[in-house]
Amino acid sequence: MVHDKFLMRLGAWSGFAYIAMFGLGWLVLAHFMPPIAPSASAAAVAARYTEHHWALMVAAVAMMVSTVMLLPLGALLMQLTAKIERGVGALTLMMGLTVATTMVLTFYTGLSFDVAAFRTGRSAEIVQAFDDAAFLQFMGGTPMFLAIWGLLGYAILVTQPRTGIQLFPRWVGYVSVLVVVGFLPEVLVFLFQTGPFAWNGAVGFWIPAVLLIGYLAASPFVLAPAVARVLADDDRA
């Protein structure tokens, strides 16, 4: 098979584009760093959405649009996984499925924020419910997206030595496993409204935020060399 050089290189850099677009919404427009506290009263939450009505709506749109940036990245992750396991096996199929659910999660996070911001003057409890839904699904949605790192870790640490196809250095595999470990306590955001495990706490927000932003921002510098190895292999074939 001959790979499309342009699309593969686009995939290598699209993680960067995703974090920039999503960050434009989350950080620059919505100022969700730190997030709205889960312990905030319905009135306080509703007031935030009323006061920043337009900024939050546009932020939500930026988050929803960022879903598209995941498309080339997701396709590239599948291609690289397939290359490592020498064909479309279980790893590649699982990677495809979790990339798809991650895209759904990203879009519906933005949608929930938009519903919360869409109409001013709506009942505070309804605004708070959609605010809850947005933060809970994005921060707690690990079952939908965390497998990306778990599968990458497995592909690099277990499959690469078996098949002899070395696309990534082993440290990338260990960092991927570390991301999985760092995100494990994230499911606790579904249980606590205050403290370190709430969605604005040290364990519930700051550790995963640093891991996610760091990993995605650095991803082109790992993915681009992997793409170069695949393309060099194409040239040899």
Next chain:
Amino acid sequence: MSSLTTTEPDPVAERPARRVPAEPEFWILVLGDLALFTVFFFVWTTGERADPAHFADGRATLARGIGIANTLVLLAGSAAVVRAIAALRRDDERAARAAYGLAILGGAVFLVLKAVEYAGHLRHGVDALAGPFYIDYFVFTGVHALHVVLGMVLLGVARARVGRGPAGAARPMVLQEAAATYWHVIDIVWIVLFTLIYLG
């Protein structure tokens, strides 16, 4: 010749001087995991400083005997994995399997004791929502218990691989040393958790 001297080449001296257990990249995971638990330790000390009376009350309800027993069980497990690695270096695969088995058994005992401790709290109406002390207690020890499970899986894989590949100096040791190192990490983290949570 003294009985302590030997004509056999020293296997330690034969190895490169700056050799890292398992592989250097594996230590990203080890140090990263330790860094994550360091945040937990910081969260605990910050919480205790904010409300020392609540933490003292909470500490009084813990089963210190189970905590001590679990510490000893994990220390024994760490000693067992040291013996497993030493046995592999002298090509005694049977002893290595037995030592790994002991460490895995230790992990299982740890989890059973932890479950008994949790059940005791829940029976007395104490759960993770009974205040910051119990939130931190259940979550930190729960996340640690999850590490114990992962460590047991790693040790199980390492044990299953003992007979595979060449023996002697060419024996593949990366997985073996990684599993052993990870078990030590679990042990070290528990010792700090035990000191912070049970002893204060």
